[in-house]
Amino acid sequence: MGGAMQAPASPYGQFLSDNAARVHPRVWAAMQAADAPDAAYDGDRLSRRLDEAFSALFGKDCAVLWASTGTAANCLALATMVQPHGGVVCHREAHIEMDEGGAPGFFLHGAKLLLADGAGGRLTPDAIESVLAGITRGVHQVQAHAISLTQASEWGQVYQPEEIAAIAALAHDRGLGLHMDGARFANAAAFLGCHPAQVAGPVDALSFGCTKNGGMDAEAIVFCDAEKADLARWRRKRAGHLQSKGRYMAAQILALVEDGLWLELAAHANAMAAIVAEGAGERAVFAPQANEVFVNLAPAQRAALRAQGFAFHDWNEACVRMVASWDTREEDARALSAALAAL
Amino acid sequence: MGGAMQAPASPYGQFLSDNAARVHPRVWAAMQAADAPDAAYDGDRLSRRLDEAFSALFGKDCAVLWASTGTAANCLALATMVQPHGGVVCHREAHIEMDEGGAPGFFLHGAKLLLADGAGGRLTPDAIESVLAGITRGVHQVQAHAISLTQASEWGQVYQPEEIAAIAALAHDRGLGLHMDGARFANAAAFLGCHPAQVAGPVDALSFGCTKNGGMDAEAIVFCDAEKADLARWRRKRAGHLQSKGRYMAAQILALVEDGLWLELAAHANAMAAIVAEGAGERAVFAPQANEVFVNLAPAQRAALRAQGFAFHDWNEACVRMVASWDTREEDARALSAALAAL
Amino acid sequence: MGGAMQAPASPYGQFLSDNAARVHPRVWAAMQAADAPDAAYDGDRLSRRLDEAFSALFGKDCAVLWASTGTAANCLALATMVQPHGGVVCHREAHIEMDEGGAPGFFLHGAKLLLADGAGGRLTPDAIESVLAGITRGVHQVQAHAISLTQASEWGQVYQPEEIAAIAALAHDRGLGLHMDGARFANAAAFLGCHPAQVAGPVDALSFGCTKNGGMDAEAIVFCDAEKADLARWRRKRAGHLQSKGRYMAAQILALVEDGLWLELAAHANAMAAIVAEGAGERAVFAPQANEVFVNLAPAQRAALRAQGFAFHDWNEACVRMVASWDTREEDARALSAALAAL
C-alpha cells in the first residue's frame, strides 16, 4: 500500500474514527489521473462509468450518483422514497437519527424518523412491525413510507442476507421503500464474505461508503431503479451537492470499486479490530463483525489507556468505541490489544 | 506535477467553463501534505487556520467555513440572513436565480428571490429600490431580508468599491443583510487591483470561490460576524456539507489564499480572456473585466469556431460565453482570438 | 335575501373587497342546522356529502376537501402536482405570486413560481410556452411541474372555455399538472353562463371560492382524481387546516352549491360591478367580466370619491380597484357610478 503507510501514525485519531484516516495511495493516483479538463459536473467520463462499475459489482443494473458525505448520500436516497408528510422507520441509534444534525428533517422537508429498538443497532421484522402497529392509520399520525437499515450497524454488527431478505419482504408487503446506510458496507461485506448483492439484499437504494475506507470525500448512492436515480439528481443539485469537478469524486469511487480495493481495505480494518477485541476479552460489548470495537471501560481505565497514547471515542458512560481503519498498523492494534488485556 | 501543465490541453472544455479546469499543482501539493490522520470534520489544524488566513487577507476579523460548492456556499451564507418567510433581492440573471436548481428555495425553506434588473448582471441602488418599492409592506407580500450581489457578475462585470459601498449603505438603512457571491471574486480582485477588503466591501457574508480558480472542490464562506458563522455551522452539517475529512478542503483554500496564489491565477485567467476579447472586437458584448468573454455570434460562426476545435458555451441566441481559466494556455487564447478576428 | 340586507351598509369596506362582505343568511342557517354533535374533523355527514354535491355540479366524479382560506386551497391543490424541486407557471400578477405571503414556497417546500405575462392577468399558451422555452432542461434550472390559472383573473377577466382547453392541451402534452385558482370562480361562471364543467375546463384541481361569495371561512378544493385528493388530505392535516368541527365549513359550501345560491350571489355582484363600470366609462381599465372594476383615477379623484364616503383599494399608481359583492346594494352601486361619471 505504499511507503506512506510506514510513517509513524499520529497518536491523535489512532482508533478514534475511520473518518480521521488518510486517503489511500491508489485513490490519490486515480484522482491525479483525472486531472485533465473534462466535462463539468457529472458529465465527465469517470462519472459516466459509475453505473457500469456498480452494475458489475452487484450483478444487476444500477444507476449511481456520487455525493461528498454519508449524510448527503443517506438523505438524498431517502428523499426518493419518502414524501414530506411521511416517515422512515430506523433504529433508535441509527446515524440518520443520532449523528446527522437533523439532515433527514431538512432533506425530507419535515418527514419524521420513526424509531425502533433492536440489539446491536440492528432492526428486526418484529421491531419494525411493532413501530408500524403503534401508528394509527389516518392523517393524524405520520405514516411510514420507508425503512432504513445500517449495514454494518452503528455497533459494528452485520445483517445476514436472510435477515435483510426478511425485512425487505416486510417492506415490500407494506409498500415501503427500503434504504441501506452502507457507510461501512465494505466492512460488512468483508465480514460476510458473500457476494455484494447478498450483503445489500434487495434494497431500493444503498449509500455505499468510500470516505471511511480510503477515499477523501466521496460516497456512492446506488439505485436499482433509474427513475429514483433521476429524482435524486434533481435533489442533489438543489442541495448544493453537484460538484462542478465531479470527476475527482468519481475517480475515488472507481479506484476503490473497480478492482476490489474496497474489500481489501475493509478486510484489513476488520482484522485490526479483531486484534483489538482479543485484548478486550469479555469487556467487548459485542464480538466485532466489522471494524469497530466497543469496550466497557471505567473512567480510570480510559484515562490509563489515553496516558499510553491511545485515542478513542467515549461512546457512552459504560463503554468506549475503538475504530480501526484501512491504515491502522498491526503493531498499533497489537499494542492497544495488549494494553486492554493488561487493564 | 508541474509537467502536466505543459501537456496539450484537451480540446474539450477549453473555453467552456472554468469549472472544467484542472487542479493547480500547489493545491495538489497542499492536499497531499494534509494526508496524515487529524481530527475529523473541521476540528483539524488546517480548518482551524482559515479564520486567521482570511482575517489577514481582509484586514479584519473573519470567521470562515468551507463548503464544497458555490451553490452550498451561497445558500448557507444567505440562510444566516433570511428567514423562511423573507426574500433576497438579486439580479434577474444571478447564479442563485438561474443556475442553482432551486437551491435557495431549499436552503431558505421557501424564501423567495426578488428579481432586479441591471446592465451587465450588476445591481444598482436604484434597481434595488425599485424592487423594494414594488413590495407592499405587510404579511401579504414577501419582504426582503437580504440583498445578494455577484462579484464579478454573471456577465464578467465588476463592481467598483464605491458601487458596493452605495448598495451596502442602502442595505444597512433598510436593515437588510448583504451577501456577495464571489465565485469569481479572485477575478474581480485581479481586475480592480485594490485591497481585497475593497473588492468585497462591507458585506455580511462572502462566498469566496476557489474551485474555479485552481481548487478541486472547496469554497470559503467568509463572515464578519462570528455569530452568523456559528449559525452557518449548524446549517452546514444539516445540509450534509460537513465533510468528515475537511482538512483536504481547508488545504485547498489555504494553498490558494495564504501566499497570493489566488490572485496570481485569476490574473492569468483575466489576461487570457483579454486576449480572446481582442480578437472578438466589437462582437464582444462587454469589455471583459474578469475571465469571461461574451461574444455575439451567429450559428454559422459558432459552428465554424467549433469546427476548428474550440469549445464554448451557447449563452443565449445572441451570444456565446468563452471562459478562460488558470490553466488556459496563451497559445490557445491567441488561437481563439485570431479565429474570432478572422470570422 | 333577508332583512339583514336592508340594514345600511357600513361605509367602510363598501367597494374595498368582497372579503369584507357579510355571511349570507342561508349560509348562517346551514351552519346552525349543523349545530349538533357529529363526528369530528371531516367524518361528519356534511363533509361526506361534498363529493356528491360537486360531482353533481360538474357532471363527473369529484373528490372534494374543504379549507378555510383560498391561500390554503391553492397551495394544498398545487402540492399534489409539484415536487419541491419543481415549479409552477403562473401569471406575474397571480394571487399565489403577489398576495399569499410566500405560502407557495412554504406548502411546496421551496418550489418556484415561474412567471408569465398576459393581458388582464390571463395566461395564454404562447405566454406559457415562452416561459417554458426559457428554462434549460437539466438539473441546473427549476423545471415546471404545473400551470396555475386564475378564473376569474386578478383583473376580473374571464377565460373562455376554449382558452382553458388550449392551455389544458399544452399542460397535457408537457406532462404538467393544471390548477385553477377559482377564488372568484362563481363570478366567472355567472359571466360565462355555461355549464360549470366548461368554466373549469379539464383542470386537475380547482380552488372553488366560497368565502368571497357569501361564505364565512370555507373554500372547496375540487379534484378529479381521488388519489390527488387523498394526498391533499395528508397535507391538509399537516398544515393545521383539518378543523375539528369541519361540519360548519361543509355546511357553508353545501348551502352555496347544492341549490344554486353560489351563482345567484355571483350574478348579483357582477351586476353591481357593471353598474359601477358604467359610470367609470373610459376610465375603466377593462370591461368588467366579473365583480371587480379597475378605474384609472388620479390622486385627487380618489380623494374626492373618498370624501363622499366610498371605500376602495389603491391598486397601483394608475388605478383603483372597486369590488362588488353579494351584499352590495344597488343604490350604493348607482351612487358610486354617478360619482364616477361626475368626476
Added chain:
Amino acid sequence: MGGAMQAPASPYGQFLSDNAARVHPRVWAAMQAADAPDAAYDGDRLSRRLDEAFSALFGKDCAVLWASTGTAANCLALATMVQPHGGVVCHREAHIEMDEGGAPGFFLHGAKLLLADGAGGRLTPDAIESVLAGITRGVHQVQAHAISLTQASEWGQVYQPEEIAAIAALAHDRGLGLHMDGARFANAAAFLGCHPAQVAGPVDALSFGCTKNGGMDAEAIVFCDAEKADLARWRRKRAGHLQSKGRYMAAQILALVEDGLWLELAAHANAMAAIVAEGAGERAVFAPQANEVFVNLAPAQRAALRAQGFAFHDWNEACVRMVASWDTREEDARALSAALAAL
C-alpha cells in the same frame, strides 16, 4: 337558541371528544353580531380587541393572534422559538408528537421533537434534563431550542403553578423558549381555581383553546413578547391561516374570554367528567383533573357500554377515553357513571 341545549344529545359523540360538541349559543350570538362589513383579515375591530382582552385576563401585556386549529396555534407559536435546525422537548405523548400529522415538522421546517417521559403526560424538570443530557453539544445532534408543555395534559392531568415555574426556570437557564399547548387550558384553569396567569405560568407563548370549549373554529395564540407575535403574523399568512373574515374568529374568542364564559363552560365539563369518574371507581387510570376520564376496560366491557348507546374512544389496549364537554348533560354523565359502576 337556548332551546337547542335541552334537545336530547345525539348518542353519537356523547363522550367521544369535546371536538364533537356544538357551538355555544353565546358564541353564535357573538358571531352574528360581527356580521357587518368590516376590515378584512385581522384589521377589524374585534381582532384588534384581542390584545386588550387577554392582557386583562392575564394581568400583563399580551399580543394575540387567532388561528383556526390547535395544530396551527401550537406550530405557529413554536415557529417563533425554534429554528429549522433546532428541536422542541415535549412529552412522548404530546399532541404535537402524536396527533398533528407531522405539522411541527412542516411549520418548523424539519426541526425535531425531542421526547421526554413523565407520568400522566406531564413533564418534570428531571425528565427534561434527562433529554437534554442525552444530546451531545455540537452540530452532529439536534439541540433543543424550546420546551412545550400541555396544560391540561393528554391524560387530563394538570400542572400546578409551582411545577410550571420550575420548568420555566429550567428553560430560562438554558436559554430555551417555553410553549404551552392549552387546547384544554380552560379545564386546567377551572380545576386549579387560581388566576389564569398562574395556570399559564411564565410561558413565552400559549395556545389558548376555544374550539373544544364552546367555539366553532378559533384558538388564540397568546404571546408575552410583541416581537414574537409579529413574527407569528408573517408565518400565519404564509401558512394560509390568515382568514379574510377574521372577525368571526375574533368574535368567538371574545365571547368566551371577555366575560368568563370560558371558565364557566370548562367547569361544567370538568364536573361532568367527575361524575363519570365516580362510577369508574378504581378503573379510572387517573383521578380526573380536567374533562377527560381514562378507564381501564376490557373489550367485552367496552362492547357492553356501547350496546347501551355510549360513545367513547379506544385510547389503547388497556383503557378508553371518555370526554365531557360544555354541552354534556348531567343526566347523560350520570347514566354513564351508573353503567360504569354496574360493570
